[in-house]
Amino acid sequence: MASEAVRDQNNRNEGENRDPGFCGKLMNKVVEFPRKLKKLGQDDPRRIVHSLKVGLAVLLVSLLYYFQPLYDGLGATAMWAVLTVVVVFEFSVGATLGRGLNRILATFLAGALGFGVHHLANLSGETAHPILIGVFVFLLAASVTFLRFFPRLKARYDYGLLIFILTFCLISVSGYRDEEILEMAHKRVSTILIGAFTAVFVCVLICPVWAGDDLHNSVANNIEKLGSFLEGFGDEYFKVVGNTESNKALLQGYSSVLNSKQSEESQANFARWEPRHGKFRYRHPWKHYLKIGTLTRQCAYRIDTLNGYLNSEIQTPLNIQSNKVQELCMKMSSESGKALKELAWALKTMTKPCSAASCHITKSRAAANNLKSLLKTSAALLGSEGIHLLDIVPAITVASLLSDVVSYAEQIEKSIHELSSFSHVQFKSAEPTKTLQPCNSSASSTNDNVPHLVITIHKLPSQQEIGSKQGAAN
Amino acid sequence: MASEAVRDQNNRNEGENRDPGFCGKLMNKVVEFPRKLKKLGQDDPRRIVHSLKVGLAVLLVSLLYYFQPLYDGLGATAMWAVLTVVVVFEFSVGATLGRGLNRILATFLAGALGFGVHHLANLSGETAHPILIGVFVFLLAASVTFLRFFPRLKARYDYGLLIFILTFCLISVSGYRDEEILEMAHKRVSTILIGAFTAVFVCVLICPVWAGDDLHNSVANNIEKLGSFLEGFGDEYFKVVGNTESNKALLQGYSSVLNSKQSEESQANFARWEPRHGKFRYRHPWKHYLKIGTLTRQCAYRIDTLNGYLNSEIQTPLNIQSNKVQELCMKMSSESGKALKELAWALKTMTKPCSAASCHITKSRAAANNLKSLLKTSAALLGSEGIHLLDIVPAITVASLLSDVVSYAEQIEKSIHELSSFSHVQFKSAEPTKTLQPCNSSASSTNDNVPHLVITIHKLPSQQEIGSKQGAAN
Numbered sequence: 016m017a018s019e020a021v022r023d024q025n026n027r028n029e030g031e032n033r034d035p036g037f038c039g040k041l042m043n044k045v046v047e048f049p050r051k052l053k054k055l056g057q058d059d060p061r062r063i064v065h066s067l068k069v070g071l072a073v074l075l076v077s078l079l080y081y082f083q084p085l086y087d088g089l090g091a092t093a094m095w096a097v098l099t100v101v102v103v104f105e106f107s108v109g110a111t112l113g114r115g116l117n118r119i120l121a122t123f124l125a126g127a128l129g130f131g132v133h134h135l136a137n138l139s140g141e142t143a144h145p146i147l148i149g150v151f152v153f154l155l156a157a158s159v160t161f162l163r164f165f166p167r168l169k170a171r172y173d174y175g176l177l178i179f180i181l182t183f184c185l186i187s188v189s190g191y192r193d194e195e196i197l198e199m200a201h202k203r204v205s206t207i208l209i210g211a212f213t214a215v216f217v218c219v220l221i222c223p224v225w226a227g228d229d230l231h232n233s234v235a236n237n238i239e240k241l242g243s244f245l246e247g248f249g250d251e252y253f254k255v256v257g258n259t260e261s262n263k264a265l266l267q268g269y270s271s272v273l274n275s276k277q278s279e280e281s282q283a284n285f286a287r288w289e290p291r292h293g294k295f296r297y298r299h300p301w302k303h304y305l306k307i308g309t310l311t312r313q314c315a316y317r318i319d320t321l322n323g324y325l326n327s328e329i330q331t332p333l334n335i336q337s338n339k340v341q342e343l344c345m346k347m348s349s350e351s352g353k354a355l356k357e358l359a360w361a362l363k364t365m366t367k368p369c370s371a372a373s374c375h376i377t378k379s380r381a382a383a384n385n386l387k388s389l390l391k392t393s394a395a396l397l398g399s400e401g402i403h404l405l406d407i408v409p410a411i412t413v414a415s416l417l418s419d420v421v422s423y424a425e426q427i428e429k430s431i432h433e434l435s436s437f438s439h440v441q442f443k444s445a446e447p448t449k450t451l452q453p454c455n456s457s458a459s460s461t462n463d464n465v466p467h468l469v470i471t472i473h474k475l476p477s478q479q480e481i482g483s484k485q486g487a488a489n
Numbered sequence: 490m491a492s493e494a495v496r497d498q499n500n501r502n503e504g505e506n507r508d509p510g511f512c513g514k515l516m517n518k519v520v521e522f523p524r525k526l527k528k529l530g531q532d533d534p535r536r537i538v539h540s541l542k543v544g545l546a547v548l549l550v551s552l553l554y555y556f557q558p559l560y561d562g563l564g565a566t567a568m569w570a571v572l573t574v575v576v577v578f579e580f581s582v583g584a585t586l587g588r589g590l591n592r593i594l595a596t597f598l599a600g601a602l603g604f605g606v607h608h609l610a611n612l613s614g615e616t617a618h619p620i621l622i623g624v625f626v627f628l629l630a631a632s633v634t635f636l637r638f639f640p641r642l643k644a645r646y647d648y649g650l651l652i653f654i655l656t657f658c659l660i661s662v663s664g665y666r667d668e669e670i671l672e673m674a675h676k677r678v679s680t681i682l683i684g685a686f687t688a689v690f691v692c693v694l695i696c697p698v699w700a701g702d703d704l705h706n707s708v709a710n711n712i713e714k715l716g717s718f719l720e721g722f723g724d725e726y727f728k729v730v731g732n733t734e735s736n737k738a739l740l741q742g743y744s745s746v747l748n749s750k751q752s753e754e755s756q757a758n759f760a761r762w763e764p765r766h767g768k769f770r771y772r773h774p775w776k777h778y779l780k781i782g783t784l785t786r787q788c789a790y791r792i793d794t795l796n797g798y799l800n801s802e803i804q805t806p807l808n809i810q811s812n813k814v815q816e817l818c819m820k821m822s823s824e825s826g827k828a829l830k831e832l833a834w835a836l837k838t839m840t841k842p843c844s845a846a847s848c849h850i851t852k853s854r855a856a857a858n859n860l861k862s863l864l865k866t867s868a869a870l871l872g873s874e875g876i877h878l879l880d881i882v883p884a885i886t887v888a889s890l891l892s893d894v895v896s897y898a899e900q901i902e903k904s905i906h907e908l909s910s911f912s913h914v915q916f917k918s919a920e921p922t923k924t925l926q927p928c929n930s931s932a933s934s935t936n937d938n939v940p941h942l943v944i945t946i947h948k949l950p951s952q953q954e955i956g957s958k959q960g961a962a963n
Contacts, residue, residue, distance in 0.1 A: 055638055062638045070631030073654070077626055077662045081619050094659050101630075101655045125871055126545070145555050151550055156575075164536045180547070185568050188551045224673030254787045273790070316790040323791075323893060363903045390879035405864035408885055415886035419797060 059109075061106075064222045071103050072217040076100045076210055092202040099210025104218060108292075109226035109285030111218040115211035116288070117175030123206055125179040129186030134193055141220045148187055156180050164279045170284045190252075195236045224286035227295050232363065233279065234304045237272045238427060239359035244269045244318055245352030245420065249345030252325055253415065263325065272315040279308045294365055300437050307430045314423035321416050326411055340410055345384040347417040350379035358424075358431055367435050367442045376424055381416045518798065527891050535580075538696045544937025546691040550574045550684055558957035567675040570877045578692060582766075585692040589685035590647030590762070596681055599653040600674050603631075603660030608667055608898050622661055630654050644758045675775030700759035701769050706837065707753065711785045712748045712901060713833035717793055718743045718825030719894065723819030726799055736772065746789040753782045768839055781836075781904045790898035795890050798883060814884055817860040821891040824853035825898045830897075832905055841909050841916045850898055857892045 056063045081091045103114045162168055163176050186196060247266050283301040285323045291297050354375035361372060390411075435442035530537045553567045577592060579585045610621045637643055637650050660670060721740050757775040765771050828849035835846060864885075909916035 051639070052635070056635075062635060066631040066635035069627075069634040069654075073630040073658055074623055074627045079622065080662050091663075094663065097658045097662065098655060098817070101651065101658065149548055149551065151543040155544075156547040157540040159535060160543040161526075161530075161540035165525070177575065180543075181572060184551065184571045184575065188554050188571065189568065191563075222950045228672065273786075274748070276748045277751045306548070312747075313793065316793045317797075319790045320890070320893070322796050387879055390871055390882060405861055408864060408889055412889035413888050415882055419794070463868040482577055 034182075061224055063220070065106055065224065065257040068217050068221050069101075071221070072096065072100050072104055072213050075217070076213045079209070092199070092206050095203055095206040096210035096213070103211055107224045107229065107282075107285050108215075108219055108281075109287070109289040111215055113285060113288040114174050115215050117172060118178050119162050119204075119207060119211055120202060121175040121178035126186055126204065128328035129183045130193075130196055130200065132183075132187045133189075133196060137185070137193065152184055154182055170280075171287070174388035176324065177380045193281050223292070225289055225292050225295075226282045227299060228293065230279060230282035230301060230304050231295070231432060233275065233282070233312070234308050235359045235363035236313075237275055237308065238355050239363065240268045240272055241311065241314055241318055242352045242355030242359060244322075245348050245355065247320060248325070248352070253341050253345060266271050266325070269315055269318050269322070269432065272311060273319060276312065279305060283389050294441070299367065300434065302429075303434050303437070307427060307434070308425050310423060310430055314420060314427070317416050317419050317423065321413060321420075324413055335436065339389055339408070340386065340414065342380045343389065344410065344414050344417060346382035347379050347386070347414070347421060350375045350382060351417070351421050354379060354424050358428055362431050362434075365435075365442050367444050372428060376421070378429055379421045379424065383421050384416070386414055393407065397427035497920050513863060535696070535698055539580055539698065542691050542695050543575075546574050546578055546687050547571065550687045551690070551842065553683070556776055566673070566680050569677055570684035570687070571681040574682050574688045577685055578688040581698045581700035581703065581756075581759050582689075582692055583690055583756075583761070583763040587645065587759060587762040588648050589689050591646060592652050593681060593685055595649040595652035596656050596678060596686070598676065599656035600660055601659045604667075604670055604674065606657075606661045607663075607670060608618070610661070611667065626658055626661060630655055644754075645761070648718070699757045699766050699769075701763050701773060701775065702767065704753060704760050704775060704778055705758040705769070707749065708782050708785065709755070709833045709837040711749055711782065711789075711831050712836065714742045714746055715785065715788055715792055715830030716826045716833060718796075719822045719829065720797070722795060723822035726822075727815050727819060740796065740799070743789055743792050743796070745884050746785060747793060749782065750786065753779060766914070774908065777904075777908050777911070781901060781908070784897060784901050784904055788894060788901065791890050791893050795894075798887055812862065813863055814881070814888065817863065818855045818884065818891055820856035821853050821860070821888070821895055823847045823857060825891070825895050828853060828898050829901065832902055836905055836908075839909075839916050841918050846902060850895070850902055852899065853895045860888055860892075 076096045097336055099118060102117060103111060105111045105114060131150045132148065136144045136151075139147055159176050159180050163173055168176065184201065187195065189199075244266050251263065251266060283305055286301045287297075288298070289297075354372050357375060358373035361367065509680050550570045554568055573592060577585060577588045580590060606622065606625045610618045610625075613621055622790035633650050633654050637647055642650065660674065663670065663673075718740050725737065725740060757779055760773070760775045762771075763771075831849060835841065
């Protein structure tokens with residue numbers, strides 16, 4: 016029913032099978048490569064900026080070699096600075112800070128411990144030395160490797176633990192004398208500090224990419240994608256607009272929400288390293304975004320099921336398309352879609368969810384309740400025109416799923432309200448023009464067209480703004 | 490409706506808020522830590538083995554320092570061997586091989602290129618030298634960093650690209666003379682080779698963890714988890730067995746399937762590095778597992794929706810619980826569950842999907858069709874006892890979702906058949922006892938108990954086996 020992806024895959028495989036041999040394939044790939052690269056840059060221009068920033072940071076740290084006084088002091092260990100820049104520089108500020116701090120802290124701690132063990136082994140005499148070192152190296156490498164499986168440590172300190180093993184082994188095993196080690200350690204720590212600071216400064220000062228901003232925007236965009244699907248779903252399912260392929264393609268935006276868990280979690284982990292920036296203070300409740308994200312995904316699973324009915328061959332027969340069920344389903348879908356879009360906008364601009372959102376939610380809930388009372392009088396649907404119960408099964412399923420979606424929209428609203436009520440999160444109050452909108456809470460599905468229209472007009476610019484920002488954020 | 494996770498989270502937060510201050514929290518964490526570590530090891534004992542293997546590999550490579558002839562040859566560069574082991578050693582053979590090959594190849598290529606650039610710059614005179622080097626370093630670092638955004642390259646060669654930038658900068662920037670660089674390069678390549686081979690040998694020879702096996706088992710286990718849910722769902726939903734919490738908890742196994750995409754993709758990437766092992770040849774069609782995994786997840790989204798109805802307060806009223814709809818829904822659920830379990834078993838043991846699986850699928854499809862014809866005669870459901878259409882909405886939705894699930898079970902079966910038909914994949918034929926089972930394809934829901942029982946008895950040991958292996962695989 017909803018195996019489009021699989022069918023596409025099959026078609027693509029068949030397409031590949033028709034390719035003219037290995038050379039033809041290679042030629043195709045060579046020709047397509049620049050096009051793909053261009054698209055990569057267009058999809059997110061920050062990638063190009065990031066690449067240039069890495070080039071700049073490496074260039075800056077390479078200057079160490081040409082500054083005679085610095086080079087004389089550091090000598091060949093200057094390479095550790097280059098190494099640190101290349102390894103530490105990540106796309107977002109949070110990731111770079113996290114790796115930098117991990118590297119500095121782990122090098123320092125492991126260096127101290129390694130020096131201690133090395134000194135101890137030196138005291139213990141010629142024969143015991145290698146045995147003692149061996150035992151320590153084995154135990155430490157094994158136990159720290161095991162710690163890396165610990166989910167919480169893995170999320171934030173994985174790189175630090177790796178560097179800890181590395182530095183400890185390098186220092187404790189090395190055949191140097193104690194004085195040599197101290198000098199080496201001094202040089203290494205300075206070069207690593209130089210490298211890490213160069214990376215962090217370039218990353219923060221030139222067009223910084225904040226993981227927190229990314230998380231914030233991606234959670235809001237995901238909610239908006241679900242909203243767009245729901246806004247279009249009713250028309251598409253009940254064939255109010257022409258059944259064009261482009262409409263269906265427009266509705267597929269939600270599918271990226273389904274597998275967003277891991278990227279959101281890693282962004283939240285990076286964001287926790289970031290200092291105050293823009294609208295966010297240092298200890299912004301990033302974890303709460305994961306909660307909103309989980310609700311969004313659960314809603315997306317229902318929407319994926321709904322999407323299956325779009326592509327289903329079994330459609331609601333024509334003679335019940337013009338009835339009340341259709342009207343209420345379309346109402347539920349479009350109102351919950353609008354509500355989600357309002358909520359996405361409120362979250363993105365950090366405005367307290369305005370009454371417009373709750374107004375849409377109230378309307379969609381009202382439509383769901385109206386549908387319930389309608390279904391109590393089943394005669395309205397069945398019987399008169401010889402419609403079987405079977406004929407309305409898809410419509411009933413869709414209605415039932417939409418009612419689930421309305422509950423999720425309510426939960427998402429509640430959850431965004433919670434976020435805005437955290438003491439150190441500053442949500443602006445909604446503009447008065449919005450709060451003055453009359454909410455027709457108990458409105459039936461026909462007599463509330465006027466406030467609905469007014470709200471749509473008021474929101475239009477802000478939604479366009481979201482759209483353009485979304486393009487930039489991806 | 491299905492926001493258990495969120496509610497749990499809230500409860501947990503409340504629990505944390507009641508904690509007795511910072512010291513109390515710290516104490517709790519210290520006390521809980523060993524328990525958590527123990528659980529980590531019990532959940533997957535391979536983690537302990539892996540940690541010991543890393544310790545051993547580091548120990549082995551540290552011996553370089555104590556082998557006088559080797560140390561004399563390599564000197565301080567011996568540390569690159571330790572560094573390589575620590576950085577390259579990963580949990581699975583595929584990941585270790587991938588990182589090792591990436592590191593060796595990238596070091597070799599970047600070293601050669603760096604030497605070329607360094608030589609060129611030396612020829613160009615004192616003033617042009619730093620400018621030329623600077624331009625090359627900037628361009629290369631920026632362009633290779635941009636390449637790392639390319640999804641295909643990122644999946645398999647991300648580490649290699651990083652090492653390429655690193656080595657190129659180290660070699661081209663360094664203030665050495667050409668002869669010194671050649672000697673350094675020689676030493677570095679040898680130490681990296683020693684390190685990488687030590688890591689790979691220890692990883693492969695002692696209790697190897699194959700990413701391919703993991704992928705194979707996790708795809709099969711995911712299908713089995715969905716099967717277990719479906720087997721239990723009918724009883725739980727229609728309250729045939731007591732509504733205990735333990736039953737509900739048992740049904741939650743499927744939830745890990747929802748977010749399995751990224752781990753499956755990375756396992757497939759690692760598996761492609763792995764040589765022939767066990768049942769798998771070198772170019773096993775790992776990509777096909779991703780296809781099966783996608784279908785499994787799509788089925789899991791429907792099951793998540795079904796699960797929402799388990800926790801829903803709106804339950805099917807008692808008076809229609811004993812009717813034909815319930816019987817057919819339970820049939821669809823349990824038969825598709827059994828089919829998925831059979832398919833999981835067939836995939837796991839690489840046996841051609843036996844007729845038992847298709848028999849269960851046929852039965853579940855027959856139940857779905859029976860339900861359809863039943864719904865055509867809606868009088869059987871409504872009217873007589875004053876039941877409103879609203880009362881049976883949940884049951885109809887559940888039936889509709891179950892019918893979707895049956896379609897997915899069919900697709901998963903087809904997809905496993907495809908896998909078994911690849912030329913270089915060797916699926917065993919099913920045992921004759923199974924192929925001889927009579928399949929009561931057009932059986933109604935009551936008169937097929939006998940073959941069903943026979944199958945259950947035949948499968949029992951193998952399913953237990955799956956259960957125990959599943960525990961080990963997690």
